[in-house]
Amino acid sequence: MPEPIILVHGGAGSPAGGRIRNEDEVRSALESAVVAGSEVIERGGDALDAAQAAVEWMEDCELFNAGRGSVLNDFGEVEMDAALMDGRDKRVGAVAGLSGLRNPIAIARAVMDHSPHVLLAGAGAERFALGHGFDRVPRHHHVTERQIERWSRERDGAPPVEGADASLGTVGAVVLDAAGNVAAATSTGGLRGKHVGRVGDSPLIGSGTYADNPTCAVSATGNGEVIIRAVAAHETAALIAYKGLGLAEACDVVVRERIGPLGGEAGLLALDASGEIATPFNAGIFQRAGRRGTGRVATAISERELEL
Amino acid sequence: MPEPIILVHGGAGSPAGGRIRNEDEVRSALESAVVAGSEVIERGGDALDAAQAAVEWMEDCELFNAGRGSVLNDFGEVEMDAALMDGRDKRVGAVAGLSGLRNPIAIARAVMDHSPHVLLAGAGAERFALGHGFDRVPRHHHVTERQIERWSRERDGAPPVEGADASLGTVGAVVLDAAGNVAAATSTGGLRGKHVGRVGDSPLIGSGTYADNPTCAVSATGNGEVIIRAVAAHETAALIAYKGLGLAEACDVVVRERIGPLGGEAGLLALDASGEIATPFNAGIFQRAGRRGTGRVATAISERELEL
Numbered sequence: 001m002p003e004p005i006i007l008v009h010g011g012a013g014s015p016a017g018g019r020i021r022n023e024d025e026v027r028s029a030l031e032s033a034v035v036a037g038s039e040v041i042e043r044g045g046d047a048l049d050a051a052q053a054a055v056e057w058m059e060d061c062e063l064f065n066a067g068r069g070s071v072l073n074d075f076g077e078v079e080m081d082a083a084l085m086d087g088r089d090k091r092v093g094a095v096a097g098l099s100g101l102r103n104p105i106a107i108a109r110a111v112m113d114h115s116p117h118v119l120l121a122g123a124g125a126e127r128f129a130l131g132h133g134f135d136r137v138p139r140h141h142h143v144t145e146r147q148i149e150r151w152s153r154e155r156d157g158a159p160p161v162e163g164a165d166a167s168l169g170t171v172g173a174v175v176l177d178a179a180g181n182v183a184a185a186t187s188t189g190g191l192r193g194k195h196v197g198r199v200g201d202s203p204l205i206g207s208g209t210y211a212d213n214p215t216c217a218v219s220a221t222g223n224g225e226v227i228i229r230a231v232a233a234h235e236t237a238a239l240i241a242y243k244g245l246g247l248a249e250a251c252d253v254v255v256r257e258r259i260g261p262l263g264g265e266a267g268l269l270a271l272d273a274s275g276e277i278a279t280p281f282n283a284g285i286f287q288r289a290g291r292r293g294t295g296r297v298a299t300a301i302s303e304r305e306l307e308l
Numbered sequence: 309m310p311e312p313i314i315l316v317h318g319g320a321g322s323p324a325g326g327r328i329r330n331e332d333e334v335r336s337a338l339e340s341a342v343v344a345g346s347e348v349i350e351r352g353g354d355a356l357d358a359a360q361a362a363v364e365w366m367e368d369c370e371l372f373n374a375g376r377g378s379v380l381n382d383f384g385e386v387e388m389d390a391a392l393m394d395g396r397d398k399r400v401g402a403v404a405g406l407s408g409l410r411n412p413i414a415i416a417r418a419v420m421d422h423s424p425h426v427l428l429a430g431a432g433a434e435r436f437a438l439g440h441g442f443d444r445v446p447r448h449h450h451v452t453e454r455q456i457e458r459w460s461r462e463r464d465g466a467p468p469v470e471g472a473d474a475s476l477g478t479v480g481a482v483v484l485d486a487a488g489n490v491a492a493a494t495s496t497g498g499l500r501g502k503h504v505g506r507v508g509d510s511p512l513i514g515s516g517t518y519a520d521n522p523t524c525a526v527s528a529t530g531n532g533e534v535i536i537r538a539v540a541a542h543e544t545a546a547l548i549a550y551k552g553l554g555l556a557e558a559c560d561v562v563v564r565e566r567i568g569p570l571g572g573e574a575g576l577l578a579l580d581a582s583g584e585i586a587t588p589f590n591a592g593i594f595q596r597a598g599r600r601g602t603g604r605v606a607t608a609i610s611e612r613e614l615e616l
Contacts, residue, residue, distance in 0.1 A: 090537045090570065096404075096507065097429050117506040117535045121405050122430040124505015180438035197432015198425040199404065206514045225426045229398045231514035234539040238546030262398065 001274050005176045006037040008054045008289040012222045012267030013168030014284035020161035022087040027299040029288035033057045034297045046140045047175040047183035048086045055185045056104040057172035062144045065169025069144050070189025072151040075196050078142040080104040080189055081203040081228025086209035087182035088129045094203040096121040101129045102137045105187045166192040176273050182217035184209050200224030206234035214238045216272045225265025310583050313484045316344040318372045320575030322592035325446045327371040329471035335607040338597035341365045342605045350557045355491035356394045357466045363413040366479035370452045371479025377452050378497025380459040383504050384448040387509040388412040395490035395519035400605030402511040404429040404509045406581050413495045474500040480527025482579050489526035492517050508532030511608045514542035514580040523548045524580045534572025559586040587614045
């Protein structure tokens with residue numbers, strides 16, 4: 001039986017000033033998200049359940065651009081995207097442009113489990129959630145003072161807050177469970193100041209999120225538009241399946257030779273069923289953490305490697 | 309200089325009774341769509357312009373489930389998805405859940421040309437279009453008597469109209485121009501009776517639509533949810549790029565070994581920069597047509613091969 005692995009990320013980007021101001025706080029939050037996933041595994045949950053739990057924890061934490069703490073769009077409102085995929089059977093669920101529901105990744109899971117569809121957007125996604133036992137939260141639940149300040153400065157043409165980045169803070173998790181199954185989950189508020197209705201890479205299967213036991217599980221983050229054009233997560237799996245690359249090499253090729261040449265910055269959070277992990281990025285930072293079995297929880301932000 | 313090729317499709321499916329009732333009418337419409345694309349090439353347009361023109365023609369033709377003639381969702385309303393991709397530079401544009409704009413593929417093109425984003429959904433896509441010179445059409449513009457009748461029968465539990473299929477009639481085009489560039493475009497009303505907000509494979513880059521000069525251009529149609537899970541269009545390109553398969557073999561593998569095992573029916577419309585074409589399907593019919601240069605326009609519906 002493989003040793004379970006949980007990896008989480010809190011986004012990649014190049015914040016103003018070269019670094020974020022609250023590294024300790026972010027490391028602590030990433031650790032807690034890993035623990036939230038670990039607890040699910042310890043209680044007998046599978047990779048999919050654990051990935052969902054880790055992402056839900058980060059959605060509820062206002063440090064990240066997902067769930068509560070999401071960036072504001074050009075109308076000053078929150079619209080959230082999320083997806084998850086089970087590497088056992090390629091089942092998927094996703095939502096886009098969601099608001100008024102506490103945990104987008106939980107709605108994506110309900111789409112996976114209870115809908116004939118895989119991606120629901122906007123008011124349709126909200127209606128689906130309300131019809132499947134989820135309670136509404138006021139739209140202001142997801143709106144934090146910090147994001148109001150950043151959005152207002154950007155609207156007024158003021159220089160960005162030091163340590164801030166318009167796209168930093170998407171969250172994701174990839175998990176390997178003891179049965180050898182992998183899963184991926186990603187959730188985001190998208191890009192600060194985005195056009196109302198903009199859908200990024202996170203909820204698009206094969207772009208921001210992908211999982212397939214024979215190849216890998218990937219949660220991508222960074223310039224969503226470039227990640228979509230590169231079909232980055234599925235490209236990683238294809239390089240493994242058809243070009244015979246190892247996980248780390250495949251991820252490197254996607255970041256350096258697919259995303260970079262299109263002018264994008266990104267981080268890939270990836271693992272495979274053999275227990276290999278890779279977290280390459282071509283941005284200033286990639287906020288991530290992980291744990292092998294019940295070992296120490298490791299974190300990395302500007303460090304190139306995440307050493308479990 | 310390669311000889312230009314235009315391929316179009318009007319959807320794949322397994323209609324009640326095994327065949328559609330209006331084959332002659334559909335063949336004639338497909339021929340006209342090919343000619344609409346050809347005229348663009350003859351006037352010096354490129355593959356992208358020609359693919360867009362062919363799809364716009366089919367959106368305006370009420371025989372197909374795209375633009376006018378789109379199926380109705382579970383509220384009895386039209387929500388349309390569309391995407392296009394330029395194989396030269398991997399530029400993309402897409403819209404989802406659109407209503408009230410005449411040609412979704414034209415809005416997708418405007419997203420490609422004038423937005424920093426690649427996918428806009430719902431009211432946000434409408435706002436973008438109105439801000440970029442497009443006129444609103446009344447929502448009833450896209451609603452036809454034929455689709456009202458089919459939707460009403462389904463709602464009332466009556467057996468489907470002979471020749472009808474809830475998902476048949478998505479449209480798409482793939483084009484090779486004289487400069488050796490390929491492009492793909494897809495547009496759809498989705499699945500009849502779909503949940504409000506459901507997004508299918510058509511607007512998702514790598515799933516229903518993909519184009520990249522070194523590999524191929526693909527427009528997929530069929531069971532959208534399965535096409536998304538298989539990341540079908542990008543999987544085709546990956547089998548060519550990394551496994552060394554030819555276009556026809558790659559398309560066959562995707563239809564038979566990727567989409568079939570997930571329980572889906574689909575048709576792939578594909579070509580590459582060398583002038584190879586492939587149009588495999590595992591459904592009852594795949595409505596398609598094509599032309600090489602200024603040659604004869606060929607059509608195929610239940611025929612296995614499209615012979616140009």
